[in-house]
Amino acid sequence: MSLDLALSTILSPIVLFFVLGLGAALLRSQMTVPEAFAKGLAIYLMMAIGLKGGVEMSKAALGADIAILALVALALSFLLPFLSYWALRLTSKMDRLNAAATAGHYGSISIVTFVAGTQALQFAGIPTSGHMVAIAALMEVPAIVSALILARRGLKKSGEVAGSEKGELVREVLLNASVVVLVGSLLIGWVSGEAGMEKIAPFFVTPFQGVLCLFLLDMGLSAGRGLREGWRDLNFGALSFGVYMPLISSLIAAAICSLLNISVGNATLLITLAASASYIAVPAAMRLALPKAKPSIYLTLSLGITFPFNLTLGIPLYILMAQWAVG
């Protein structure tokens, strides 16, 4: 049964389209998805998942268990970068600045991995709650604060970069496209409820899976090109971090889930969020906050290694972990 579940996840069209894009990029295919179209797809997917989550939230009252889950999620996002930083420094001998910037990515989340996780659970017939979208949004930001603490610890305070403006980083972190679209759609779905969703379902519900396939084809191309261009900057310790860190984070999250009153579906999503690494919100924030850190290091790891690992092998494993922890 567990093997069937793992196989059906790996052989789903979503994952296979991702693998197609990844393989094409690694084989140096010239295929591209137009940039503006890919960005439009990302906004569509975030709107769809936010709306769906909001509608689900409107059906149930928010209780203390959700508040506890939110606190756990915030704590995971804040604390995982410290562990990631220590692991990176230990196994790859990476310098402080790059280790801190990379660690921030591993406390924050990948919304696409989260969406793939919800789809895998849906295929497996395991229900999830709408409020997990809000939990995902909450986990985007605290890791960035941790990365800044780690990067500035023990370093001399350097002067401000010319043209910097007070509040620009806060604005970038709290008002980046993924947070605005995700939280905004969640609130719209919550307010408009089932009746409102029915009117837009032909656009946001029915085509969702097909659009996700298209988007993941592009993500595969991005991941493959990132890996092809960036792997030379990383030693074996750093490259292996991209695989062992999600496993460590997922084990910690699974252990926490075993202590919470949480369903298998929600536990899988929390584990998936903890194991995922950001490649949208955090890189943009790091370019402003820690411009001397190398994007080729943290983007290669989060987008080129961890994302493909989570999408292909990680998610089936996280479902099994959740079943073991709370089932």
Added chain:
Amino acid sequence: MYHKKRLELIIEKPAFKRACRVLEGAGVTGYTALPCMAGYGGGKRWQRGNDLSASRDMVMIVSILDEDILEKIITEIENLIGSHIGVISVGNVNVIRDDRF
């Protein structure tokens, strides 16, 4: 014809607004920004649109300005390029309307 300076700044997209603030703060009368397609630097090729964060995209800012203004901003631009990925160059140009720059 009047002699002016042409400032060309190729900078990573996340620092684009910082560059704009430096130029505007010094009283530059205008500039134009263009997206960069692809390039090579630091031993690596790069291409726009390869990641959703757009944090590796580059932007080119072109501004025609008076030499006095250029001297005023050059230190700040150097500071910006010292922190962010980018290239700066300055050339001599001739313009027809002196009062515009």
